[in-house]
Amino acid sequence: MKDEEIAAMMRALGHPVRLNILRIMAQRQRDCCCADVTDCLPLAQSTVSQHIKVLVEAGLIERRPKGTRNCYVLITSKFAALESAFGKMTAALTELSARNRHQENKG
Amino acid sequence: MKDEEIAAMMRALGHPVRLNILRIMAQRQRDCCCADVTDCLPLAQSTVSQHIKVLVEAGLIERRPKGTRNCYVLITSKFAALESAFGKMTAALTELSARNRHQENKG
DNA sequence: TTCTTTCATCGTTAAACAACGATATAGGCG
């Protein structure tokens, strides 16, 4: 996973409303459409739709047209991939950082 | 860890240059100052300093004045905390999402 | 066909971000 892609997903997750939207979508029994999310938030429908679009474009959720509504589902594989990539990055940073501190103590 | 804090860290990580800066800081042997980072990037010093500020304010790195320079070190505990929070969130989302799909298949 | 519902998109506004060059401050050196 390239930095650009990781950063794009992080950016999509970098807004509390969008974290909330993801939880609402996950908690919702069965289908979850835009109106369901809007009902749970003090935001205009257009604003919610815009946030949803950001999540779709980041590849974190999927749109499924269903009659007159659009249902959204999480793409769990993408969350897993991001978690893995982030974990690897954190491990690398932490390891290098620790090694440097070790040398610092010696010098 | 609250959504607002998670989102703030995610936002700070949501730019490829900042991911790069973190790697540069971690890879660097011993101290890492602003000039060291700037040397590795095709960006103005002021721009790099600004990115560093974002990382400091997100609580991901720490500034340590050292003579005429400022050294920066990763706060590994914050990375661990974020990784943990993100992992929990992902697990919750995935679990709920899977349960809903299960019920969907039944209904 | 006509009305209703759902929702994405448009247009707007204000705020935040990203990049730059220029400036200012603070620590060391002569």
Next chain:
DNA sequence: CGCCTATATCGTTGTTTAACGATGAAAGAA
């Protein structure tokens, strides 16, 4: 003290984001 170095901050510019109300398109009901 005066000079140099490192770097944070200022001011500017152009871009992106976040929020809203209004509009428009598509599916279904009357």
